[in-house]
Amino acid sequence: xxxxxxxxxxxxxxxxxxxxxxxxxxxxxxxxxxxxxxxxxxxxxxxxxxxxxxxxxxxxxxxxxxxxxxxxxxxxxxxxxxxxxxxxxxxxxxxxxxxxxxxxxxxxxxxxxxxxxxxxxxxxxxxxxxxxxxxxxxxxxxxxxxxxxxxxxxxxxxxxxxxxxxxxxxxxxxxxxxxxxxxxxxxxxxxxxxxxxxxxxxxxxxxxxxxxxxxxxxxxxxxxxxxxxxxxxxxxxxxxxxxxxxxxxxxxxxxxxxxxxxxxxxxxxxxxxxxxxxxxxxxxxxxxxxxxxxxxxxxxxxxxxxxxxxxxxxxxxx
Numbered sequence: 001x002x003x004x005x006x007x008x009x010x011x012x013x014x015x016x017x018x019x020x021x022x023x024x025x026x027x028x029x030x031x032x033x034x035x036x037x038x039x040x041x042x043x044x045x046x047x048x049x050x051x052x053x054x055x056x057x058x059x060x061x062x063x064x065x066x067x068x069x070x071x072x073x074x075x076x077x078x079x080x081x082x083x084x085x086x087x088x089x090x091x092x093x094x095x096x097x098x099x100x101x102x103x104x105x106x107x108x109x110x111x112x113x114x115x116x117x118x119x120x121x122x123x124x125x126x127x128x129x130x131x132x133x134x135x136x137x138x139x140x141x142x143x144x145x146x147x148x149x150x151x152x153x154x155x156x157x158x159x160x161x162x163x164x165x166x167x168x169x170x171x172x173x174x175x176x177x178x179x180x181x182x183x184x185x186x187x188x189x190x191x192x193x194x195x196x197x198x199x200x201x202x203x204x205x206x207x208x209x210x211x212x213x214x215x216x217x218x219x220x221x222x223x224x225x226x227x228x229x230x231x232x233x234x235x236x237x238x239x240x241x242x243x244x245x246x247x248x249x250x251x252x253x254x255x256x257x258x259x260x261x262x263x264x265x266x267x268x269x270x271x272x273x274x275x276x277x278x279x280x281x282x283x284x285x286x287x288x289x290x291x292x293x294x295x296x297x298x299x300x301x302x303x304x305x306x307x308x309x310x311x312x313x314x315x316x317x318x
Contacts, residue, residue: 002046002266003126004134005151006039006057007119007143008108009067010090012291014251020095020102029096034291035067036090038137038165041252041292045259045281047076048296051266054079056123058140060109063087079126081119083140085109092251092291099247108140116143120150129159132262135181136165136255145173152179165258168193180216185258188224205230206237206311221261221275223254229279233271236313242279243305245286252292257282260299272308279306 014032043055059080088106133155164181168190192199195208209220221231229240260281264274284298
């Protein structure tokens with residue numbers, strides 16, 4: 001089972017412009033609204049790839065119930081903890097001329113201590129030794145990384161595996177609380193906020209990721225946009241290059257990477273194939289409008305064009 005956890009879901013509004021000019025009136029070419037939140041994005045990609053995940057986390061107010069109903073309509077299992085308040089709206093400004101997007105991210109409603117304890121208890125009941133628990137996205141106020149840290153520790157006690165994909169500050173807090181996710185997946189901007197030093201070059205990315213792995217994290221995966229990805233895994237370190245495509249929307253591409261990669265690991269396909277599928281899903285997402293949408297046929301086609309290069313192999317232990 002793969003359980004996705006979204007503690008700060010959103011309505012994602014994508015505003016497309018032919019050319020974005022700061023400080024001036026911009027004519028909108030199109031507007032699209034989707035349910036969102038990183039964990040929800042992961043769940044939807046998993047479903048497209050033929051896997052039935054369980055989506056959990058918080059669902060605030062009437063829009064939270066609408067998010068739950070939408071996922072049910074897509075035949076995705078749900079078990080949310082409901083909150084008072086209003087689900088936040090994220091606005092993405094997509095500049096078609098530069099293939100660049102700017103995200104305006106709202107904070108989300110307040111989560112009371114009782115809500116947090118109820119949510120953790122609900123997830124605890126679902127954990128099994130073969131579970132992957134995906135902790136993805138931002139946290140509602142006043143939560144800090146300790147909430148994710150507690151969930152990582154709950155999963156560890158149950159013999160489950162965990163994947164963390166969050167902003168660098170949150171990742172750093174999780175590590176400071178002593179929790180060690182099985183996999184940490186970040187982009188290079190988030191990695192810099194974890195590490196504190198520049199991560200502009202590939203060597204700097206490998207060095208920063210190695211620092212995290214030395215803390216006891218089994219695998220660290222860093223996506224770098226058009227520069228590809230790097231992965232430090234228990235068996236080897238890899239450099240992943242994906243084919244160039246004409247980008248329609250890159251929103252949620254990292255979530256698609258995480259979903260397809262974890263599905264490969266869940267199916268015991270090994271790290272090299274899992275990373276190939278992750279990169280292919282990420283590129284496939286860029287071919288679609290909206291947030292974290294991809295087509296399974298695109299993923300299958302693009303996987304053959306992904307290059308996964310061995311950088312270093314680790315000696316077997318035991």
